[in-house]
Amino acid sequence: MTRPAGWLRRFFGASGQTEVAPALAAHRRAQQGRDTRACLGELDFVAVDTELTGFDPRRHALVSIGAVRLRGLDICPGETFYTLVRPEGEVPRDSSLIHRLTASGLAAAPAESEALARFLQFLGPAVMVGHHVHLDMGFLHAASRRHLGGDLAAPCIDTLRLAMVFEEKRLVASGGCGDAQSLDYGLPALCRRYGLPVFPAHDARSDALAAAYLFVYLARKCARGRPLTLSGLWRAGRMWWG
Structure with a gap:
């Protein structure tokens, strides 16, 4: 079936590029011009967590x-x-048992497009932080592609990767012969190990706050009392960088 030219312009714009929604365009502008040589104390970060209906974006x-x-x-x-986010599909019972969010409880929640636009406005120019953050980012990118016309632009620091590197270095420094890979790297377990506040799990707001505490702890450990830049932190932790 032949579609009118107006249909093509609506989805791809006159130049053939995918049309970007205003919320995503504003997000990308806010993320421009970051100096990766800036010290961490000069930057804003946003710790993020999501709850999901499953693990496949x-x-x-x-x-x-x-x-x-x-x-x-x-x-x-x-x-x-x-x-909260109102999903277009069903909410499987096994996922509801984890995060205690049901289809009926989400019926009046904002649609995915609205929720994502509001989050991007909150994010502003900040660098994102999260635990096992590539899972969260996979869903945020997928939602952004569906509704806003492309991927997000914010770089992301993974506290899981940073914790693994920190434990490996600590093991080597202590002359230990254990296996850092065998430790429990779940967010609650790491917070308990480092004496950080522990919050109820599987709540996006609480898990984001726990990830924030973990990030501060690990970033200060990496700095070892010296000024640390964003690029230096990335190199120190072999982060996942979006």
């Missing part, structure tokens, strides 16, 4: 997004973000 969906802002390595507890 192609078949499953977001059901909540939680985030907390950090200025430098100081958590801003009064600057948090939380939204």
Whole structure:
């Protein structure tokens, strides 16, 4: 079937490029011009967590997004973000048992496009932080492609990877012969190990706050009392960088 030229322009624009929604365009502008040589104390970070209907971004969906802002390595507890997300498909019972969010409870929640646009406005120019963050980013990117016309632009620091490198280096420094890979790298387990606050698991807002505490702890350990830049932290932790 031949489609009118207007249909093509609506989805791809006059230049043949995918049309980007205003929320994504604003996000990309906010992310421009970051100096990776800046010290961590001069930067904003946003710790993020999501709850999901499953683990495959192609078949499953977001059901909540939680985030907390950090200025430098100081958590801003009064600057948090939380939204439920109304998925287009079903919410499997096994996922509801984990995060306690059901289809009926999400019926009045914002649609995925609205929830994502609100999150991007909160994010602003900040660098994103999360635990096992490539899972969250897979869903955020997929939602952004569906509704906003492309991927997000914010770089992401994975506290899971940073913790693994920290434990490996600590093991070598202590002359130990154990296996750092065998440790429990779940977010609650790491917070308990390092004496950090422990919050209820599988709640996007609480998990984002726990990831923020973990990030501050590990970043300070990597700095070892010296100024540390964003690029230096990335190199120190072999981070996943979006």
